[in-house]
Amino acid sequence: MSGHDGYGESTYEVAAPARGQAFARTWWGRGWVAALEDGVLDGAQIRAGRRLARGGAVGAVSVRPGRATAVVRDRDGTAHRADVLLPELSAAQWDRLLALAVERAGYVAALLDREMPPHLVEDAATAGVDLLPGLGELEASCDCGAWDHCGHTTALCYLVARLLDEDPFVLLLLRGRPERPLLDDLQARTAAPVPTRPEGVDAADAYASVPASLPAPPDLPDGPGAPPSLDAETAPPEGVVPAALEFLAAQTAREAHRLLRDALYRTPQDAELTLSQDVVRLAAADPSDPGVRARLVEGRADLGLAVRAWREGGVAALSVLDEEWTPDGDTSARARAALEAAWDADERPALRARANRWTVVGDPAQIRLDRDGRWWPYRRQNGRWTPAGGPALDPATALAAAVRSEEEGPG
Numbered sequence: 001m002s003g004h005d006g007y008g009e010s011t012y013e014v015a016a017p018a019r020g021q022a023f024a025r026t027w028w029g030r031g032w033v034a035a036l037e038d039g040v041l042d043g044a045q046i047r048a049g050r051r052l053a054r055g056g057a058v059g060a061v062s063v064r065p066g067r068a069t070a071v072v073r074d075r076d077g078t079a080h081r082a083d084v085l086l087p088e089l090s091a092a093q094w095d096r097l098l099a100l101a102v103e104r105a106g107y108v109a110a111l112l113d114r115e116m117p118p119h120l121v122e123d124a125a126t127a128g129v130d131l132l133p134g135l136g137e138l139e140a141s142c143d144c145g146a147w148d149h150c151g152h153t154t155a156l157c158y159l160v161a162r163l164l165d166e167d168p169f170v171l172l173l174l175r176g177r178p179e180r181p182l183l184d185d186l187q188a189r190t191a192a193p194v195p196t197r198p199e200g201v202d203a204a205d206a207y208a209s210v211p212a213s214l215p216a217p218p219d220l221p222d223g224p225g226a227p228p229s230l231d232a233e234t235a236p237p238e239g240v241v242p243a244a245l246e247f248l249a250a251q252t253a254r255e256a257h258r259l260l261r262d263a264l265y266r267t268p269q270d271a272e273l274t275l276s277q278d279v280v281r282l283a284a285a286d287p288s289d290p291g292v293r294a295r296l297v298e299g300r301a302d303l304g305l306a307v308r309a310w311r312e313g314g315v316a317a318l319s320v321l322d323e324e325w326t327p328d329g330d331t332s333a334r335a336r337a338a339l340e341a342a343w344d345a346d347e348r349p350a351l352r353a354r355a356n357r358w359t360v361v362g363d364p365a366q367i368r369l370d371r372d373g374r375w376w377p378y379r380r381q382n383g384r385w386t387p388a389g390g391p392a393l394d395p396a397t398a399l400a401a402a403v404r405s406e407e408e409g410p411g
């Protein structure tokens with residue numbers, strides 16, 4: 001979608017909505033769609049318009065005061081010029097609207113943030129200025145010869161709704177005033193300068209504009225992808241090292257991918273804690289109040305052990321303490337391979353496996369495998385298997401930690 005220049009006519013490439021997605025998600029975009037659907041008596045034209053709009057039949061949409069225009073192609077390729085007409089506001093109506101807009105600082109800020117403040121629209125309607133089209137106000141003109149709305153003009157209207165979603169200034173342009181002169185006029189009417197960046201929106205307006213359902217998150221690509229190659233025939237300017245730029249681009253893409261993955265798929269550590277986990281988390285913070293401590297002790301029987309685990313690695317460490325699980329065939333094979341690779345055959349300690357726990361024969365040391373393939377050291381103390389350190393990908397490292405903690409003595 002292209003931006004507009006703020007003057008006169010603006011042209012936009014508008015993408016058809018994704019499958020299953022509505023044409024409009026904002027309240028004002030939906031208001032536009034409702035005006036269309038309530039005003040067009042022939043349901044067949046509405047359905048034809050939706051089909052054309054979803055099928056990508058509508059070309060670039062030009063918007064200027066009083067009119068939106070696009071070329072719409074039939075399935076057989078025949079092109080039609082479709083126009084949708086909306087009455088412009090009179091000079092007196094603009095005057096009233098702008099007076100209302102500067103009354104509350106939040107209105108202009110919201111507009112600049114591409115949000116249409118609902119109270120502004122209500123106040124304007126009360127003052128006799130309707131921004132959204134009323135019943136029958138959206139007129140149509142098409143060179144297919146239809147006397148009223150046809151599939152071409154309704155298709156155009158659906159895409160205009162998408163435009164309005166993105167930028168309510170498009171509605172103001174249709175009503176007669178381009179963005180730039182409009183902002184200049186607002187500026188002239190306010191003592192304070194019109195902010196060029198939004199400074200905040202009235203909470204009620206912000207709440208009213210929250211869509212009923214949030215769009216689904218985008219699909220995460222498998223990886224960050226390859227950065228563009230900077231290997232060109234032209235020599236780089238002095239001081240520019242293409243290989244260094246490629247490296248930086250690749251690192252940046254990797255980091256962006258990681259951030260996106262973390263944002264879309266919360267890791268178990270971020271997931272909501274169970275009551276028992278939360279008790280451990282709070283106890284690990286060492287509350288000084290004896291009453292609080294007493295309440296926490298009631299919350300979990302082996303709190304001391306659990307707190308030790310928590311300090312080694314939060315929820316992941318806690319599940320290693322609590323859960324005994326049986327690795328599947330592949331995981332077991334990988335675990336055995338890791339164990340065998342970790343020591344020379346003659347140095348390898350004798351380990352006895354049960355579920356995900358490998359215990360050293362004749363020594364109270366144990367390593368536990370977690371579901372992410374990491375090994376956690378454990379040591380038997382006072383008759384209990386006790387966490388003895390953080391996780392390691394290498395089983396030998398984890399076992400060394402378990403053995404070392406014996407040398408340091410129980411604690």
Ligand SMILES: [Zn+2]
Binds near residue numbers: 082
């Ligand atoms: Zn037509």
